[in-house]
Amino acid sequence: MRFDHRPSLRLLPLLAALAPLTAQADSDATARPAAPPPAATSAAAPAELPTVRVYGISSITPGTTRITPDEIERQQALTVQQLLDNLPGVDLNGSWRPGGQSLNIWGFGDVEDVRVQLDGANKGFEKYRQGSIFIEPELIKRITVDKGAHSVRYGNGGFGGTILVESKDASDLLRPGERLGGLVKLGYASNDGQRISSGSVFTRAAPGSAVAWEFLAALTARDSGNQTRADGSEYEFSASHSRSGLLKLTLPLGESRLTLSHIEGRSKAWSPFAAKRDEVPAPTPAEIARYGEREAWLRKVLWRDQTDRTQALQWRYTPAGQPLLDVQLKLSQSLSQQDDSRPDSITSDFAASLGKESHASYRDRQFELSNTASFATAAVQHQLALDVQAQHHKRDTLMFLHTRTADASYNYGWLQPYYMPSGTQRTVSGWLEDRLQWGDFSLTPGLRYDHVSTAGKPNFAPRYNDPAAGHDYREVEHDGWSQHLSLAWRATPETTLFADAGRTWRAPVIDEVFEVQSAASSAPATSRSLRKERVTALRGGLKYERGNWLSAGDAFAATLTLFRNRVHDNIHKRFGVFVEPGTARPPNMPFYRNLPGYESQGVEVETHYDARRYFANASLAWMEGEHKGSIRDPWATKNQPLIDIGAPKAVLVVGGKWPSAGIAAGWQGKFVAAQTKVPDDEVVPYALPASKGYALHGLFAQWQGSGRLADTKLNLSVDNLFNRSVQPYLAEAVYAPGRNIKLTLTQRL
Template sequence: MHFKKTGILLLFLGFTSHAQQSTVMENEQQNTEEEQSSHTNNGSRSKQTKSNKEVEDVMTVIADTTSAEQLKKMNSIIAGRSTLSLGLIEQKQADNVAELLNTLPGVSTAGSVRPGGQSINIWGFSKVEDVKIIVDGAHKGFQKYQQGSIFVEPELLKQVEVNKGPHDVKFGNGGFGGVIRMETKDAIDLLGPNRLLGGMIKHSFHSNNHQNLVTGAIYGRTEDDLLDGLIYYTKRNSGNFKRPDGSRFMFSEDDMDSYMGKLNFRPNEEHTFTISGLRSKRDSWQPWAAKFVEKMTPPTAQQIQRYGYKGAWLRKLVKRDQTDSSAQFKWNYQPTYNPLIDLTFHTTYSKTKQHDTRPKKYNPVASLGTMGNESWVSYTDKTFELENISTFDTGILDHKLLIGTQIHLHDRDTLMYYERYKNNPNYNNGYFQPAYMPSGTQQTYSFYIEDQLSIANLVLTPSLRYDYVRNHGKKNYAQAYNDPDPRFGHDYSPVSYSGWTPRFGSYWQATNNLGFFGDISYAWRAPTVDESYEVQFTPSNGGSGKISATSRHLDKERDLSFRIGNMLDFNNIFSYDDKLQIRTTLFKQRVSNEIFITRGFNGTICGPGRQCPLGQSNYHNIPGKKIIKGLEFETYYDSRYWFASATYSIQKGERDTAPQAPWINNKTYVATIAPRTATLTTGFKIPSWNIKAGWNAQFVRKQDRTGKEDRNHDGISDLGAYALGPSSGYTLHNLFATWQPTYTPRAEIQFAVDNLFNKDYRLYLGENTYGMGRNIKASIIVKF
């Protein structure tokens, strides 16, 4: 891999830069404290308010090694993560969370710009089970076929953390790509200094789809900080998105209402209670497959004559009613004089549901593959977590011992009505679960322990996690998918998986300005409910019976993951109180027993000349390994009058064989690898006028390793239907500015232009769907 040399060179340059500059680093550990403890007092809240005013964007907070106490708060997870601050979130004025994240190195959007059509890809992993989405501790596990996976309103967020790779002991059973942790706003993020009560009104307008966004909030705290809380509401309403060529994404309107409430209660300095909840509701007409449908085929003249113009379009669509909600309760107990106890109990609830209907009077275009004439889907996640952090020392070693236990209960209910089968008893007269989206539950019981050992300028973090996972399918209402004949394998009985995940992290603060970090993890993932219990109909219902069985025999996936990197931090380089950070990361993931869907390839299922018995499972484990490796480079500079940043990301991925044809030994490319990407940002600040403005550019290379290749020389693309089409490279330019008038300090104006030159481009991971045309955004915020 040629970029290994690049990584080594960058590490060497890091040493060279340090040799040329000798600056003393200031203490910037204000937010890191929150990572390790939820304990909050007056002092910590004042620090948080200060931090929110700083422009740190995606900088990682680094410990000051001149203080041994600060080094104890550092580890490899903190060193390797990226954080989006409140200021950057507001600056982006994003339509969705995916838009917030796709400029981070190694993070890409998969899907289209259509509302609800986005999912996240990290380091080539794009499945929901491989990229965990966490909102205020609540898991978001929406996995509906051909739909997006994240529906959180960006206006509610104050911080987004991206931890890449499976290196965090608090998360198991998947997460090979990483974990995205989002935190919603608190009253103290919005209150001005020394204020007890406040409110906020915001209005935004986006030109591309004529979007109006209205936000209102009321928040406050008691003088003794016993209570603080807020009530937050935001509404998005828009027309159709516009492509760069001027055409519209038909039926891409957005109409979403979001609500949030949060209350923090501190009866004394040792106890903190938090209760919060949020809910978003969207109701619109759209294509069934929100993620990939782009240019819809217009109705014919005959269809318009028969159904009318509106009806001819609506018969191709679904009326989608979607609700996404979550809630949390957290209690933290931290005795003032007992460092062995920092106890937290955290329970969360999350539910996402969709109800799709097709207009009966227009003879809708309905099929089994698009969940019929009407469908109901709900995904529910409940979590319970109890953990304690003990701080103590044994001789020269300082310890931060984390012990915890978790319960995660995931339940999915699916149902469709297919009018064509309303008189067919084998399909329960039209009401049954889609065979490719079975109902079921997954229960996970976990225990983890991590000891963060600090000695001198070195932090070692060994950890061990145990997970027990039990999948339980729900029998399909349709006998066609619940055939009692054992030859066809319709077995929905429970299956269990268990195992250990060892991890080891290290952080070495070589000098005041130079730090190295590294992680190695051997993680695993149990099959999802879909992978365990998907079936097909049997010969008595018109099927072949060749690939009809559930997949209860699957082995769990394993991922041996490595990550190494270094960071350079400097202050006071060119001017007083400026900051420079440079981070280089090399990573490699080796996945074995990868789970992939079973389908025919080149006219055969089991290989040329082989006869397959009936009842083949719908999923199988692929022999050999999947290797994904890459390099990331990031640099961020901030000063009183000027700021700049640059990032670069390259990934490569190969399998030892073709996933749908395991008898082929030739290597194949991994289709979900994002193109090589670089970003540049620069701008200026005028503190006396409270003005900040800048320019950003994103450079995306073409992607020509897509699975369309024929490395086996058999005249068929390596990945067949699971390949993606090649994409062309492109460059996007964006502008942004914020202004807080000095004569009205409680007002702020935000301005941005996305795709300044209206570049025509296609999204590779969106299966070459069009990107969005020029979009001018403006917001005005008034606080009172």
């Protein structure tokens, strides 16, 4: 049954004039040679090895992969998570329902373990059973993925890695000598009938102007019905209705550069409380007879109004002839918010799933100031970076239990969810890193310090704000040092060996410290005594790059990476065996505890080849891991497999280019093995069922016009070509969508 309710979404009034336009700000990739991506602008960025530019993906420093604009365009993905799912070691976690996806890198699947930044602003949404990233792919220029905890530039979490998302710029779209331009784009996807319309305008100052400013404005709309599984059944309440916009201004000011960006997305739809789930249970005949079919279905879900907003200021000062000065200032703020409400006919209170009505907002403000100094001592070249950072995270939650309006212990129905408390977390940090280059050797030591203060907001409901039950919302503090050491040796002009070692930590998040239960429960108290969660991370391998490999003008790159992570004192909810056997059980036991830890390791192989007529990418990832003991019983003598380890995965892309005709086309195969290394204890909390192996095939083609049609581009792709019915392991038994044919038309104005 379809509920194709399309709300009127008001977003960014300044972009209202763009409504007739539609856009994808993209790079020219087929008809004209693409320029290499610009160097990273982060402070003290490590000197990059020679970049091999390949259709869709470029290989930069070891352990780091960059997704280029033409790869974003080729995939035509609905979400950032789907876009990254083809990378080795990176897996989509959750369902295919909009708003129900997060990411898993190297077996780390919690939101706090995968750091995401959009134009330098931290992004993340930790609401229970919801997705974590809500960034419109049409507004993205490129994505850089650095796997593992191997940088002192980022602290307090991110054990799985860091994902840096960059929005589009006017300079990416304007042609030489052009002052004003525009793009319109129309797209259609067959599986859910999705219609995409987007548009952008971009302009810059006239030559000789006192300030050579650039400006970009873009707006994207997505509307669809429900997605369809391979067997033809509908994936109920998976329709998408969203509007997203981008405003970006760049101001070169003498020897400095100022960039201001505002990115906003808004969506409204009927959705199940847990977006990370498969089928919504159908109403019974009795429910249909009582409420009618439509109302009976809507009683199973809620109305969700979601807003995601990011604002960033980036200033960089690089005076000519002053190698000791490369100053960067970053200021940002971010908001992710969900407002949910259930139909009026609901009579149950749904206390365990945010009640009749709920509101959750996550706000982040961040300050960062850094400088990179380049100098030499004897035969050693240095890039010394120093940085200070401050971040303020605020989380506000509220729900309404309409059956408790006469109960004072529940504050007459209005309270913070006891399993999703409100609070703040403040972090003050500083780090330094020195890259020493001596001939073919480079050594990069780094040191970082973080101080984290976490404070809860006392619950409005006395039932969950009872000192006698151990409910204590006062501030707790964690601090400590992180260290990292990187070594690289260029053994030959084509081959580089690399090794990384690091130790870092994370403070418990607000939920982990201040989630409580009532006094009558077995573990009611806040978890103020939690220790830091720590990781020792190792990464190493070799990288081979060569131009003119098989023919003149071609390029080949291959990287072999081995990694190992050892986590200590991992934080988890208290289940099963509460205390060590033979030990007295203390009163007012906290709901969270530190477990002994776990280990994981794996190997990745990536290869990229590009020539005038052909291109190919191939990757393979395998990993394994296990807990010391288990989640239920940390004192058990038998270790349990890690739940979040993705199945072995190989991705192969092969294609051809016909420059004279403006055509590029190819095939993609994703081959995923069975995942059978799962906990054998059927009552392990959050355990996922074993999954079968599968293969998915897809086709893609792009045409760039010439002559009078030089400003016209068509993209065609087919996902799940043979309409296979599959259940990826980390999708929690959710069936993937069936065949999907996607077509987009882009017209430059």
